[in-house]
Amino acid sequence: MTPDPFALGPALLFCPADRPDRFDKAAHRADGVILDLEDGVDPAARPVARRALREHPLDPARTIVRVNAVGTPDHEADLAALAGTAYTTVMLPKADGRFVGPLLRADGAPYAVVVLCETAAGVLAAPALAMRPDVVALAWGAEDLVASLGGTSSRHPDGTYRDVARQARSAVLLAAGAVGKAAVDAVHVDLDDVDGARAEAVDAAASGFTATMCVHPRHAAAVREAYAPSEEDVERARRLLGGTGVPPSGGASRVGGSMVDEPLLRHARTVLDRAARSSRSATAGGVRTER
Known part of the structure; x- marks a missing residue:
């Protein structure tokens, strides 16, 4: 049985997959680790990152692997590397209508998928993505969303989200909630703003999100505190x-x-x-x- 990646707690910490020296530290600091093969890794370092997945395993019950987007050469290479591991949950970035077939493990079983709705097309496709049996959760991201719209900033000068980001956040939460699946809130990108990360996590928990993605261990601690x-x-x-x-x-x-x-x-x-x-x-x- 595929483990539930959200059973242990709400703080999901990104860790670049080409930094195996950080794997255990990330697992120690967070409820779950997102080993990143996509934006957190220089494209030239992705072969090293894929080897690290196999050579430095973490607990599959507490680990999600973010692969590259469907339709990219790195996507197929990521799945080939995953075939040599025990990981069963993947995060699919820039998910939209192009995600048409299940992502299959070496034994033929589908991966459990966290879809990351972080483009205009992805947010609009959220209800359809939520209906897929292999999708276990929906997440969203503000920065790629605004980039897909030709914008330059997801937040106002005071740090609060612009309306389009807030609408996307609500749309993904509603799409997940409509079918009883988990919704995962976006990262807080200001690494030194622990209070801001905590405040957003307080709102996420009160609104119905199951977890929040983090990019710094201090944010993970703040998120966990906020959800408790x-x-x-x-x-x-x-x-x-x-x-x-x-x-x-x-x-x-x-x-x-x-x-x-x-x-x-x-x-x-x-x-x-x-x-x-x-x-x-x-x-x-x-x-x-x-x-």
């Missing part, structure tokens, strides 16, 4: 689900001055589920603080 409910959130959720005034058969009631009905109870169940996942992630050896 506070003690106050957990206590409130427990009170709503088991407290006085919440009818077990459903309906609306008053709890602590607020109206509570089934949608809000579902919110509370999600809080407790995330709290449990955060606890499991901590005991399994996920993100550590930097020293």
Whole structure:
């Protein structure tokens, strides 16, 4: 059975696949590692990166491999290199309508695919991509999206996303949620802005994203913290689900001055589920603080 790449926690840290010296460090700092064969690697170094995949294996249950886009020579070379590994989950960049067939492993089984909707065509294709049985999650990216539109910046001077990026983010989240699949939020590219990364992850968790991609270990720690409910959130959720005034058969009631009905109870169940996942992630050896 293909492992669920989102079962251990929300912080997914990119690591260039041509830097095997960083593989174990990335796995130690994050809930999951995205070994990158695409934009994070100089094209001339990709043969070295492919060898590193085979020679320096990580836990397949906690690893995603980002291959190059369909239709590129590197794409086929990436799949050939993956055939010699135990990895079963890949991230497909610039996914759109050209992604028509399953990506097959050496044993003939399809890879589990995280599609990265990061072009105008990819965002518009998100609902169709989400319906594919081999797709386990949808992610999005702001920088390639704006580049595909002929733009020059995904963010305002204050660091907030421009409207087109926000629309794409929502479109991918809705496409994934409509079919019950995971949605993965984009990286925060300002490496020194840990507070900004944390704030975006807080919003992502509250909006329904399952995980957030990161490009720095400090961001991974901030993301994990952001997705973990506070003690106050957990206590409130427990009170709503088991407290006085919440009818077990459903309906609306008053709890602590607020109206509570089934949608809000579902919110509370999600809080407790995330709290449990955060606890499991901590005991399994996920993100550590930097020293």
